Amino acid sequence: MGKAPVPAATGKRVVVVGAGPSGLTIAKYLKKRNKAVDVVLIDKRAVFMSGFISNLVATGILPLDFITHDFLAGARNSGYHFLQATVVDVDKKSKTVYTNEGSLNYDVLVLAPGIDYDYSRWTNGDMALEERLKTQYPAAFIPGSETLTLKSKITDFEGGNFVITVPGGNYRCLPGPYERACLVADYIKKNDIKGKVIVLDENPNITIKADGFHSAFKTLYPDIVEYMPSTTISKIDLDNKVIHTELGEEIEFEDAALYPRVRGNKLLEIVGVAKDSVFNKMEADIDPFTYQSKVDPDIFCTGDVRPMGFSKSGNTANTEGKIVAEYIDMHLSGKKLGRDTWKSPLTICYSAVTSDPLKAVSVNAEYAYNDEKKAFGFANAGTMEKWNSKDGVNAGKGLIEWGKGLYRDFFM
Numbered sequence: 103m104g105k106a107p108v109p110a111a112t113g114k115r116v117v118v119v120g121a122g123p124s125g126l127t128i129a130k131y132l133k134k135r136n137k138a139v140d141v142v143l144i145d146k147r148a149v150f151m152s153g154f155i156s157n158l159v160a161t162g163i164l165p166l167d168f169i170t171h172d173f174l175a176g177a178r179n180s181g182y183h184f185l186q187a188t189v190v191d192v193d194k195k196s197k198t199v200y201t202n203e204g205s206l207n208y209d210v211l212v213l214a215p216g217i218d219y220d221y222s223r224w225t226n227g228d229m230a231l232e233e234r235l236k237t238q239y240p241a242a243f244i245p246g247s248e249t250l251t252l253k254s255k256i257t258d259f260e261g262g263n264f265v266i267t268v269p270g271g272n273y274r275c276l277p278g279p280y281e282r283a284c285l286v287a288d289y290i291k292k293n294d295i296k297g298k299v300i301v302l303d304e305n306p307n308i309t310i311k312a313d314g315f316h317s318a319f320k321t322l323y324p325d326i327v328e329y330m331p332s333t334t335i336s337k338i339d340l341d342n343k344v345i346h347t348e349l350g351e352e353i354e355f356e357d358a359a360l361y362p363r364v365r366g367n368k369l370l371e372i373v374g375v376a377k378d379s380v381f382n383k384m385e386a387d388i389d390p391f392t393y394q395s396k397v398d399p400d401i402f403c404t405g406d407v408r409p410m411g412f413s414k415s416g417n418t419a420n421t422e423g424k425i426v427a428e429y430i431d432m433h434l435s436g437k438k439l440g441r442d443t444w445k446s447p448l449t450i451c452y453s454a455v456t457s458d459p460l461k462a463v464s465v466n467a468e469y470a471y472n473d474e475k476k477a478f479g480f481a482n483a484g485t486m487e488k489w490n491s492k493d494g495v496n497a498g499k500g501l502i503e504w505g506k507g508l509y510r511d512f513f514m
């Protein structure tokens with residue numbers, strides 16, 4: 103394999119795989135901390151599209167432009183190299199990353215490739231069914247074509263049941279499916295469509311901001327949203343458009359966005375740095391206080407692939423990315439990382455519940471390690487769930503500003 107088209111390294115080289123919120127933040131903040139470090143950010147996508155705020159785009163509240171951004175701007179403004187390529191393998195011994203554009207060497211490697219879907223509970227290995235589910239009823243929790251499919255499903259919806267599923271495990275964006283249920287219902291209500299949104303939740307209750315979402319379902323969409331907790335899907339019959347549950351219910355649907363469980367991106371398994379976590383299959387096998395792979399301390403794994411029970415969200419990946427950039431800088435200068443150097447990321451997340459005017463609920467939280475449980479839990483957590491108040495309208499405005507702030511932080 104030839105060499106990847108990037109200039110020769112001018113200092114210690116850090117290769118970052120994945121230009122989502124995690125990788126973008128690490129690349130920028132590493133350069134900010136230490137200009138001498140040579141940073142190469144690799145992503146297979148040609149343009150950036152965010153998952154956060156994409157529910158507002160799919161339901162026509164905001165234009166596609168809002169969530170679509172230019173990777174090259176980040177490279178220009180922060181002085182790192184951007185390589186559009188797909189990483190196919192890593193040789194840990196020779197510290198080589200292999201891409202479809204050629205290979206390159208690293209001193210430190212960051213793997214921030216995000217989630218993959220785990221359809222196994224629904225398909226039991228039936229790849230034809232998995233392909234139909236992905237193509238016809240995509241989850242739209244990996245932004246791109248899935249987001250556009252969801253947008254056209256909503257625009258084309260003429261009535262009947264629109265099913266949204268909520269997976270178990272620690273799935274990407276806990277409030278995301280409930281926000282989507284509210285906004286699809288909002289669309290149905292505004293357009294006077296004879297339709298319902300049926301939320302099939304694998305969990306016993308709404309997983310976050312439950313009071314806010316329950317009251318939005320009841321007050322704003324009493325005849326539109328039907329919420330079904332503790333619902334495990336046993337069979338999806340796509341030919342007859344019926345979902346069967348373990349309790350024997352049969353739910354007919356006109357259209358759907360079917361969100362299966364998530365797992366760590368398959369690249370981690372290929373590189374040999376993955377292990378089942380308590381939440382999901384094949385997430386990063388790392389020291390939770392340093393983000394370093396247990397098999398190779400020169401490999402850091404960040405963002406939604408982390409196995410800790412942090413929220414799998416853009417804001418968490420962004421604040422965590424600044425901390426991990428500091429860890430990498432320390433590691434490059436020979437300092438030891440450990441529990442004493444650990445800092446908590448911050449989760450701030452707004453979810454829209456209605457569009458006119460835009461009203462939202464929000465949560466903010468840090469994390470702390472519980473030695474008895476040997477796990478991280480929320481610390482200093484607070485929610486604002488009174489969407490039907492002045493605070494709800496302010497949170498609607500806050501949501502837009504929060505999104506713009508993240509894009510500025512990634513690319514300016």
Ligand SMILES: Cc1cc2nc3c(=O)[nH]c(=O)nc-3n(C[C@H](O)[C@H](O)[C@H](O)COP(=O)(O)OP(=O)(O)OC[C@H]3O[C@@H](n4cnc5c(N)ncnc54)[C@H](O)[C@@H]3O)c2cc1C
Pocket residue numbers: 119120121122123124125144145146147152153154155156157187188189190214215216217242243244245274275278367369404405406407414415416417418419450451452453
């Ligand atoms: C509908 C929806 C609503 C959401 N709402 C919110 C919200 O309200 N608030 C919030 O904070 N978060 C929200 N999120 C979640 C947030 O978008 C994700 O948690 C966040 O994007 C995770 O960042 P990441 O960098 O870890 O992964 P990603 O954003 O998935 O980035 C990974 C990148 O790696 C690239 N990649 C993968 N494999 C390879 C490879 N082999 N070679 C090269 N490149 C590769 C991908 O192309 C991608 O660009 C939402 C997401 C969705 C979909």
